[in-house]
Amino acid sequence: MLPLLPRPAERRVEMSRGTTMVRKMLTTLIAVPLAILLAVFMVANRHAVTVSLDPFGSGNPALSATLPLFVIILVCLLVGVIAGGTAAWLNQSRWRRAARGLRVEREALRGRLAAKEPMALPARRTG
Numbered sequence: 001m002l003p004l005l006p007r008p009a010e011r012r013v014e015m016s017r018g019t020t021m022v023r024k025m026l027t028t029l030i031a032v033p034l035a036i037l038l039a040v041f042m043v044a045n046r047h048a049v050t051v052s053l054d055p056f057g058s059g060n061p062a063l064s065a066t067l068p069l070f071v072i073i074l075v076c077l078l079v080g081v082i083a084g085g086t087a088a089w090l091n092q093s094r095w096r097r098a099a100r101g102l103r104v105e106r107e108a109l110r111g112r113l114a115a116k117e118p119m120a121l122p123a124r125r126t127g
Contacts, residue, residue: 041070045070
């Protein structure tokens with residue numbers, strides 16, 4: 001009888017036990033300095049800036065907003081991250097579809113294997 005390979009989720013649990021602490025440390029080492037830099041950036045760029053979305057009325061624009069500079073930069077950064085993430089997600093759709101098909105096929109093969117070769121039950125201890 002062939003031994004069944006551990007399922008991917010079981011392998012991930014086994015691997016993550018040893019790497020959880022390292023991941024937390026790396027996250028802290030990256031997130032804390034970034035948060036400090038973001039706070040310094042926000043304090044340094046807190047002056048108000050008028051953003052005009054009217055290309056024809058430069059003297060008295062119809063669409064304009066006066067906001068702190070850091071808000072404008074952070075909104076632009078957030079829009080870019082969302083647009084990039086969406087584009088990457090859409091480009092990976094064929095790989096997700098292939099993975100779903102392979103997952104279904106794997107489970108069907110496991111079911112066929114289990115039906116052909118019943119697993120022996122371990123001996124029960126008495127006493």
